[in-house]
Amino acid sequence: MAQATATLRVYRGDRETGQAIDYQVPLTPGMVVLDAIHSIEAHQSPDLAVRWNCKAAKCGSCSAEVNGRPRLMCKTRMDSLPLDQPITVFPMKAFPVIKDLVTDVSWNYEVNKKITPFRPRPNVEWKMDQADVDRVQEFRKCIECFLCQNVCHVLREHDMKKEFGGPRFFVRSAALEMHPLDGADRAALLKDQLGIGYCNITKCCTEVCPEEIHITDNAIIPLKERVVDQFYDPLTMIVRKIFGSQ
């Protein structure tokens, strides 16, 4: 027979201190972790802080670590988890906690500002092939859940937020670089400001992306190749020596 309740072990606390607290939650068919959190808010602890908007995996607000795995809470079914043990729900580790499950993700918005935006080539004709668009649409699916940022060891373990932009912003850069009508060059930006060289292609980011974007294979590796071509290709380097950069 299906179990009637589950135990959620939820992080409660702020920047300074916190602890995990157990809550019993009645189960309903098809319930997701975010439903369980809402049930706690409505019936047990109205000040439990959580971010969410769409409850349909479209806005990327409800990121957290469920049983240690970075997930969207609104997309994680309770019946996909082992319900005989407490289910742990913790905030993303790579960002400072504000309260409970809510973290301070403002750093991401700062990184984003560094990226050269879309710059159409002069006098382009606004026509594009679906095949060329397909490639970029994969990256445009990003819902900015920042789960990839959260798992990338360069940010999570080494906290290199000054030197490194993180996978989300390689995805955005790739979308711009591969836009059929874009004319800007972001190689120097990727190398110097976003620190793409620190990425050692562990693919952890790709594994957690809820939009199933092939972050490493389709975005990061081609961008790394661009950077290498421009900065380390012997011919380009000689040209640059003679004519100066740009």
Place this chain on the structure above:
Amino acid sequence: MTPASRYETHEHDVLIIGAGGAGLRAAIEALEQGARVAVVCKSLLGKAHTVMAEGGMAAAMANVDKADNWRIHFRDTMNGGKRLNNWRMAQLHAQESPDRVRELEQWGALFDRTADGEILQRAFGGHTFKRLCHVGDRTGLEMIRTLQDRGVEMGFDVFMECTVTRLLKDGDRVAGAFAYWRNSGDFVVFKAKAVVIATGGIGKSWKITSNSWECTGDGMALAYDAGAELLDMEFVQFHPTGMVWPPGVTGVLVTEAVRGEGGILRNNNGDRFMEKYDPKRLELSTRDVVARAIYTEVKEGRGSPHGGAFLDISHKPAEYVKRKLPSMYHQFKELADVDITRGPMEVGPTCHYVMGGIRVDAETGQSSAPGLFAAGEVAAGLHGANRLGGNSLSDLLVFGRRAGLAAAHYAQKQSWPSMEDAQVDLAARRALAPFACGGGENPYAVHHDLQEVMQNLVGIFRTDEDLRRALVALDHLKQRAKRVSAQGSRVFNPGWHLCFDLDAMLTLSEACTRAALARKESRGAHSRIDFPKTEDGWGRKNQVIVKKGDAMDLFEVPRPPLPDELEQILAEDK
């Protein structure tokens, strides 16, 4: 002492409340005019309700169906709205939306393409031609990301996770807003020469809804409190196809694009029941008609196991379905264990959109309160009694831009406002009241009961008796809402936040109910069982609600007559 010295204070030419499509487009235009612009929003930037829009935005670009033009789009919109629309808005919208779409593309948006490289357009209910520019079924995401990047590049000041609880005035003129930071609970005062409200809809007052938590009608309540008029509040759209199972996702939208791409509706006898309700347009009839059809089928015992209808797209190749409707494919697979490439979905009506809202001037978005502008779902007029799918996203762009433009021009002519401390003090006191109300009502319980009332008594089909019962119930809920209490600290406290949202939801629910009670006919999304006919007399007037003292005043205004050339366009309808 001035408020500035007590609370964090910001001064801008134009203050924009809301960062959905309408707010962002308004901000971009105001920046374009050289204004200093602040954008305030309840969520993180890029996560407003607009992000969820799926099917597309309507614009007569004629990329697919060459015979399309603005006149036909205008006519479809007026017919969809049962001619109660503000004709000037419908005209401007039809004329300007193609440019607004092209502009998005020039700012980096990537729409699906036709074989010759143009923007692809798909069919949608009530549109004569294939008209919806789209990106698979995630058009809203594409729109919001494009506008967000553009605004950031142009340099607006964004105040995110910051909720406005009151508009501030200098005399009669709206001149700023009082808000709290969600993260800290600290208060903040915005002073501005012009204010644009773009806070979206009110769906969270109903139990079954496609709307996100933000859709609590704040902007309409703020404007109403500041003396602005509300229009057409009885018209709330129930989208025919929301998920009906499992319980946690009830109401989550199933995009009309499923039907646009060829999806078929059936009842539990396997009948394609739309043949009965609208033999000509079938599944692509307007939303009011399809929603009532499904509701009726279920009520008469021909529903699916979980009380809906079957919507089937599995006759199309699986690869096509996954490419054109990727998020629907995932949504059903992950949340409902249904593979839509193999079998039907179960769907039923869900509260989706409000046609009514702040009454605005068609050209400028100016409300009846000086200094206050509005655009997007929060404003009324364009959609009349029923909105056509895809007309909202284009609405956001066309009228977001117009409101931003007009607000920036208005600001140029104004001096800096001065505001009395008393207003700010009052706003702060009100905001903190729930903490002083120890052992009072649980705001979640009050919200739950409100949703039951609106769902059961002010739903798709309405009667005099139900609406009167709803008014009594709302009055009771208002009393309870005065005693809601918050516990814990002011730091990111959802229970406390809900206390504010409740106030707005109660005001708008009452406005909707009163207007619905007064409109003694059926038209578009407003269906009265006791007055099932559409009456010509009612077609010549709109209803306005305004605050009088502490009471709601409702009156009728004549619908402005159409100029001859537009009457002509409507008359050409076969």
